[in-house]
Amino acid sequence: MIYLDHNATSPTRPGVAEAMLATLTRQEGNPSSVHGPGRAARQTLDEARRAVARLVNVHDSRVIFTSGGTEANHLAILGVAEQAAFQGTLITSAVEHPSVRMPCDKAEQRGMTVIRLPVDASGRIDPDQLETALTPDTRLVSIMAANNETGVLQPVTEIGALCRAAGVPFHCDATQYAGKLPLQADAIPADLLTLSAHKLGGPKGCGALIVGAAVQLTPQLLGGGQERNRRSGTENLSGIAGFGAVAQLVAPRIEAESLVLTALRQKLEEGLLKSVPDAVILGAQAPRLPNTTALALPGVDGETLVMTLDLAGFAISSGAACSSGKNTPSHVPLAMGLDHALTRSVTRISLGWDSTEHAVDRFIHAFHRSVDRLRKGSHFA
Amino acid sequence: MAYNEKVLDHYENPRNVGSLDKQDAQVGTGMVGAPACGDVMKLQIRVNEDGVIDDAKFKTFGCGSAIAASSLVTEWVKGKTIDEALAIKNQEIADELALPPVKIHCSVLAEDAIKSAVADYRSKQKGA
Amino acid sequence: MNKPIYMDYQATTPVDPRVMEAMLPWFVEKFGNPASRSHAYGWEADAAITTARKQVASVIKADPREIVFTSGATESDNLAIWGVAQFYRDKGNHIITPTTEHKAVLDTCRHLESEGFEITYLPVQTNGLVDLAQLEAAITPKTILVSIMAVNNEVGVIQPLEAIGRLCRQKKVFFHCDAAQGVGKIPIDVNAMHIDLLSISAHKIYGPKGVGALYVRRQPRVRLKAIMHGGGHERGMRSGTLPTPLLVGLGEACRIAEEEMTAENNRLLLLREQLKNGIMSQLTHVALNGDADARVAGNLNISFSYVEGESLMMAIKDVAVSSGSACTSASLEPSYVLRAMGVNEEMAHTSIRFGLGRFTTAEEVDHVIRIVVGAVNKLRDMSPLWEMVQDGIDPHTLKWAAH
Numbered sequence: 001m002i003y004l005d006h007n008a009t010s011p012t013r014p015g016v017a018e019a020m021l022a023t024l025t026r027q028e029g030n031p032s033s034v035h036g037p038g039r040a041a042r043q044t045l046d047e048a049r050r051a052v053a054r055l056v057n058v059h060d061s062r063v064i065f066t067s068g069g070t071e072a073n074h075l076a077i078l079g080v081a082e083q084a085a086f087q088g089t090l091i092t093s094a095v096e097h098p099s100v101r102m103p104c105d106k107a108e109q110r111g112m113t114v115i116r117l118p119v120d121a122s123g124r125i126d127p128d129q130l131e132t133a134l135t136p137d138t139r140l141v142s143i144m145a146a147n148n149e150t151g152v153l154q155p156v157t158e159i160g161a162l163c164r165a166a167g168v169p170f171h172c173d174a175t176q177y178a179g180k181l182p183l184q185a186d187a188i189p190a191d192l193l194t195l196s197a198h199k200l201g202g203p204k205g206c207g208a209l210i211v212g213a214a215v216q217l218t219p220q221l222l223g224g225g226q227e228r229n230r231r232s233g234t235e236n237l238s239g240i241a242g243f244g245a246v247a248q249l250v251a252p253r254i255e256a257e258s259l260v261l262t263a264l265r266q267k268l269e270e271g272l273l274k275s276v277p278d279a280v281i282l283g284a285q286a287p288r289l290p291n292t293t294a295l296a297l298p299g300v301d302g303e304t305l306v307m308t309l310d311l312a313g314f315a316i317s318s319g320a321a322c323s324s325g326k327n328t329p330s331h332v333p334l335a336m337g338l339d340h341a342l343t344r345s346v347t348r349i350s351l352g353w354d355s356t357e358h359a360v361d362r363f364i365h366a367f368h369r370s371v372d373r374l375r376k377g378s379h380f381a
Numbered sequence: 382m383a384y385n386e387k388v389l390d391h392y393e394n395p396r397n398v399g400s401l402d403k404q405d406a407q408v409g410t411g412m413v414g415a416p417a418c419g420d421v422m423k424l425q426i427r428v429n430e431d432g433v434i435d436d437a438k439f440k441t442f443g444c445g446s447a448i449a450a451s452s453l454v455t456e457w458v459k460g461k462t463i464d465e466a467l468a469i470k471n472q473e474i475a476d477e478l479a480l481p482p483v484k485i486h487c488s489v490l491a492e493d494a495i496k497s498a499v500a501d502y503r504s505k506q507k508g509a
Numbered sequence: 510m511n512k513p514i515y516m517d518y519q520a521t522t523p524v525d526p527r528v529m530e531a532m533l534p535w536f537v538e539k540f541g542n543p544a545s546r547s548h549a550y551g552w553e554a555d556a557a558i559t560t561a562r563k564q565v566a567s568v569i570k571a572d573p574r575e576i577v578f579t580s581g582a583t584e585s586d587n588l589a590i591w592g593v594a595q596f597y598r599d600k601g602n603h604i605i606t607p608t609t610e611h612k613a614v615l616d617t618c619r620h621l622e623s624e625g626f627e628i629t630y631l632p633v634q635t636n637g638l639v640d641l642a643q644l645e646a647a648i649t650p651k652t653i654l655v656s657i658m659a660v661n662n663e664v665g666v667i668q669p670l671e672a673i674g675r676l677c678r679q680k681k682v683f684f685h686c687d688a689a690q691g692v693g694k695i696p697i698d699v700n701a702m703h704i705d706l707l708s709i710s711a712h713k714i715y716g717p718k719g720v721g722a723l724y725v726r727r728q729p730r731v732r733l734k735a736i737m738h739g740g741g742h743e744r745g746m747r748s749g750t751l752p753t754p755l756l757v758g759l760g761e762a763c764r765i766a767e768e769e770m771t772a773e774n775n776r777l778l779l780l781r782e783q784l785k786n787g788i789m790s791q792l793t794h795v796a797l798n799g800d801a802d803a804r805v806a807g808n809l810n811i812s813f814s815y816v817e818g819e820s821l822m823m824a825i826k827d828v829a830v831s832s833g834s835a836c837t838s839a840s841l842e843p844s845y846v847l848r849a850m851g852v853n854e855e856m857a858h859t860s861i862r863f864g865l866g867r868f869t870t871a872e873e874v875d876h877v878i879r880i881v882v883g884a885v886n887k888l889r890d891m892s893p894l895w896e897m898v899q900d901g902i903d904p905h906t907l908k909w910a911a912h
Contacts, residue, residue: 017536024532024717027523029515035822035829036513038520067580067719070749074737099737099748198752203536205580205719205752220736222620223583223613232613233583234521234712236719239752384823392823398891415909416855416894419817419834419843423893440893444819444834448891 002359003315006199006352007148007176007292012242013201013353019245020203020238031235032224045235048244055247056183056193056210064209064227065240069175069196070099071220072209073142075231076171076192077103079217080140086110088139093117093125093154094335095147100173101331104142112139122286123152123336130159134166141170145177145188149332149348151292152283153177160189169215175199175207179250180289181258191215197239201353202246206239261290261351264360268349269293271364276371282333282346291351296338300374302347308370314363316349384445385479391449396456399438401425409502413493420447420487424494426458426466428502434458434466439494446484450474450491463499514828514873518807518866519662519690524758525715525867531761532717535754554753561760565722568763569688569707570698577723577743578756582689584736585708585723586613586656588747589685592733593654593706594621597683601651607631607639607658608849614656614687627651635851636800637666645676654683659691659707663833663846663862664799665808667695674703683731689713689721693766694774694805699724705731709763711755715867716762720755723747777806777865780874784863785809787878792885794898798833798847798860809863812847812856815895815904816888821861824884828877833860 003011023044029037031045046060053060066072077100081090092104094116108114115133117125125143134141141163146153156172163170172190174183179200181187191212198204211217211230223232250257272279272295282294297305302318309316329343338346349363384392400423401408407427414421420443427436437455441448453474458466474480474488515523535557562573579585594604606618608630618628629647634640639657648655655677657668670686677684688697689710699707707724711717725731725746737748789795794814810833813821818834833844834857843857852860863877889895894904 012536020536021529021533024524024529027515029517029829030521030712030718033517033520033829033831034819035517035831036826037515037517037829041521067584068749070737071580102748203752203754205749205755221584221587222616223586223611225612232616233581234710234718236580236717236752236755238717239719239755392820395891400896412893413910416858416904417853417909419855419858421893421904421909423896440891440896442815442892442894443817445823447817448820 001313001315002363004349004351004355004359004363005315005317006355007151007348007350008317009198009204010201010352011354012203013246013249015249016202016242016245020242023238023241028237031237032226041237044237044241048240048247051244051248052195052208055178055251056195057186058210061228062210062212064211064230065235065243066207066209066231067205067236068207069097069173069194069199070207072194072196072207073097073099073173074103075209075217075220076194077107077140077142078220080169080171080192080215081107081110081112082218083216084112084139086112089113089115089135089137091115091117091130091133091138091141091143093119093143095119095123095152095332096142096144097148097173097175100142100144113137117143119335121337123147123150123283123332124286125154125159127155127158127162131162134162134168138166138168141168142173143170144173144175146174146180146289147283147332148176149330149346150283150294150336151176151289151350153287153289156188156190163191164189169212176289176292179254180261180291182254197243197246200246200250203239203242206236206243208243257353258290261355264351264355264357265290265293267357268351268360268364271360272367275364275368282336282338293349294333295347295349296333296342297345297347297371298342300345300371302345305347305370305374308374309366312366312370314366316347318347388446388449388478388480391452391478392445395448395452397438397452398440400440401427401436401438406505407502409498409500409505411494411497411499411501413497414443414490416442419443420490422447422451422490422494424451424454424491424498426498426502428463432462434461434463443487443490444484446478446480446487447490449478450480450487451494453477454491454495458495463502466495467499469495514877516863516865516869516873516877517829517831518864518869519665519713519862520831520864521712521718522715522866523868524717525762525765527765528716528758528761532754532758535757557753558756561756564760564764565709566724568692568697568767569709569724570700571724572727574744575724575727577725577746578759579721579723579747580719580749581712581721582611582687582708582710583613585710585721586611586687587617588723588733588736589706589708589725590614590617590654590656591621591736592746593683593685593731594626595734596732597653598626601653603627603629603649603651604654604656605629605631605644605647605652606656607633609633609637609661609846610656610658611662611687611689614658618656633849636803637661637664637798637846637850638800638803639668639673641669641672641676644673645680648676648680648682652680652682654685656685656687659686659688659697660694660805661799661846662690663844664810664850665690665805666799667691667803667805669803670697670702670704677705678703690805693763693770694807696770699726709759711759711762714762714766717755717758720752720759722759773867774806777869780865780869780871781806781809783871784865784874784878785811787874788881791878791882796856798850798852807865809865810860811863812852812860813885814856814859815892815898816859816885818859818861820888821859821881821884824888825877825880828880830864831862833862834858
């Protein structure tokens with residue numbers, strides 16, 4: 001099986017499992033306990049926190065560990081919205097991940113005004129539109145760094161500057177961005193930043209919200225007062241240790257890996273377009289993550305193509321993996337102006353740290369064959 | 382919570398644990414704190430003819446820092462005059478033991494214990 | 510014996526080697542996002558999660574379809590209480606919970622108060638148990654939910670779940686049970702006990718931290734509003750990518766707990782009685798906190814009069830236990846659970862919780878008895894209060910200045 005679905009989840013990187021297993025076998029206590037085993041657990045937690053903080057170049061105290069990107073997005077959006085008593089305006093984009101869309105919808109139901117900025121054909125919002133939308137009433141701007149389906153990057157530098165000028169906190173879902181492009185030194189000038197460990201090649205069930213010193217959040221999970229009262233619940237120690245390990249591992253490699261991935265993807269896209277000339281790469285004109293290719297293929301059902309390739313030994317996805325098998329067309333290509341039929345044809349290939357040239361060659365070949373067969377109507381499945 | 386080495390040392394090898402005869406006119410007894418608050422400190426000093434504290438004993442119900450603070454002041458007051466003993470401030474105790482903010486009250490209690498013991502001694506002298 | 514002895518099994522438990530073994534392949538060889546149905550990796554993860562779901566359901570006699578996986582019991586408690594309150598707020602706005610619940614329950618209830626809900630914080634009896642007549646009297650036509658824990662985390666007392674469930678069902682009120690300390694330690698049957706929602710934690714039963722479950726009854730159906738939306742995982746009740754290795758660990762932990770519960774309880778009971786008798790036969794002025802009989806086998810909570818809990822913890826530093834003393838809590842307040850049971854502040858300060866578990870041995874218990882008895886005697890020799898007691902003065906008759 002050749003795995004080309006890194007935006008859904010990235011295989012655990014070597015060394016990460018060892019770090020996790022070490023915490024599980026060391027028989028550490030509860031980080032909230034004051035005795036020796038408790039303090040050992042606290043130390044594991046602190047070390048991981050430092051590693052994650054270094055990945056995004058902030059002070060340790062800014063890191064709140066959560067059960068993943070979904071929870072971090074909820075905490076950021078609803079935490080700020082609740083501080084504002086669900087009054088005022090929230091600005092987001094039309095292409096956000098469901099875990100940002102849903103809390104925005106929730107804030108709207110509770111009384112907030114939500115502005116969803118449209119994107120252009122390349123998938124990007126227009127900073128001028130954001131500037132117009134920002135008013136003294138704006139409580140939060142939540143716009144992703146990189147889109148999970150297309151890899152298209154949003155103009156986060158401009159967004160951050162506009163937010164800062166307006167005195168509005170900027171939340172950025174960097175779930176897909178982190179680990180694929182460097183995050184050092186204010187690469188994303190956000191006040192709230194969402195990270196997910198498993199997208200980096202770390203464990204599932206673990207993420208973080210990076211919170212700026214000036215941001216006030218109402219906690220969303222209540223109970224034991226962990227994470228400085230901002231996220232209760234006994235810490236997922238093995239997950240956090242794995243997150244720390246992957247952060248430490250990835251930070252110095254991001255630049256080199258992104259260059260390798262850029263070259264690999266270029267090879268992939270050239271190969272695909274050569275064999276299927278009418279395929280359209282979404283967001284091809286926009287700056288994109290180095291690993292993601294979203295393809296629209298006139299006359300092909302994306303879901304069927306994914307199944308066909310699966311049987312041939314290649315894992316890719318159609319639309320977003322997070323939709324749990326739901327077969328509704330994705331909102332992202334629709335927002336970029338694709339019609340319903342073309343949207344249903346979209347498949348996503350996302351490369352990662354374990355992708356090789358050989359795998360890409362084989363994939364291009366299989367892709368060509370599968371598309372051919374589907375177009376001829378001979379479903380060998 | 383990790384303890385400072387000095388706290389651990391005083392806690393594990395407390396100096397001057399015990400009691401002096403509280404009926405003795407030369408002995409001043411100070412008892413401060415409250416059981417409900419989780420700490421009670423008893424400090425006793427014996428003052429010689431020259432007005433110098435020549436012995437001190439303590440008993441403390443409380444956390445490790447409270448025990449260490451009590452133990453420390455028994456060492457510090459010995460050989461001091463009453464006035465010199467009264468000059469000991471809680472901040473010095475807290476600094477010596479590197480007490481974290483949540484344990485500062487232990488040093489306050491120790492300073493209060495000295496004051497209370499001296500007051501008891503002085504009231505006995507007045508009465509005598 | 511030089512190795513530290515772990516007697517804090519209510520705070521967390523070490524991962525059972527068998528649980529480790531079950532999780533191991535999922536850490537390394539297998540990955541896959543279980544929501545990606547379209548490729549083989551996903552299918553394999555799906556199958557493992559299905560097994561875990563069955564194992565979790567089995568230990569509480571539920572249907573696998575009634576299990577919602579979460580990041581832990583805190584999230585389960587938040588989801589159950591907040592979710593039901595929000596969904597049924599048109600039906601009523603009253604919730605009942607005892608004062609001795611876990612903070613995850615109490616803080617969620619307090620938050621709901623700020624959103625217009627009325628909460629009755631039910632007092633408990635001196636043995637830590639809920640008075641059923643009081644509970645019944647507290648239920649009003651506006652009551653939508655009763656949240657009562659199975660087993661208290663500090664004193665280990667077991668609430669009369671079946672009677673509570675019967676009462677709730679009869680009054681048509683939902684019954685949520687925080688069973689983080691109860692699952693795998695006492696027999697739980699969600700149907701026989703008429704439990705509608707039940708919180709489960711993996712790390713309290715020799716599984717990994719960071720994973721738990723919420724049981725949500727299907728018939729009669731309980732509905733709730735999700736806290737986390739986004740991917741539509743877990744029947745729409747909880748979104749977020751599922752950590753396959755942790756779920757596998759939770760499942761295996763439940764399987765082992767179910768299989769070994771009876772034998773393990775018998776063993777722990779003997780050890781606990783050994784510990785209790787060893788301490789009580791050698792020391793005076795010690796008091797057991799919480800009911801002596803309606804109590805899980807692995808819990809012993811004792812107040813040692815005239816010895817402050819934290820200094821006792823320091824004195825027995827090779828034994829990991831926890832204390833109700835204010836000094837060991839971030840809040841600087843002595844245990845609210847003991848206070849709610851009518852234990853006075855001073856005695857709350859002197860309490861120690863011994864938590865026994867799967868890897869506790871008789872030798873460890875003997876060793877702990879020796880250490881504890883020695884430490885208490887040493888600290889009492891140092892205690893001005895103990896001195897008074899020896900002189901025939903009751904410290905409680907004195908007037909103390911609060912500070």
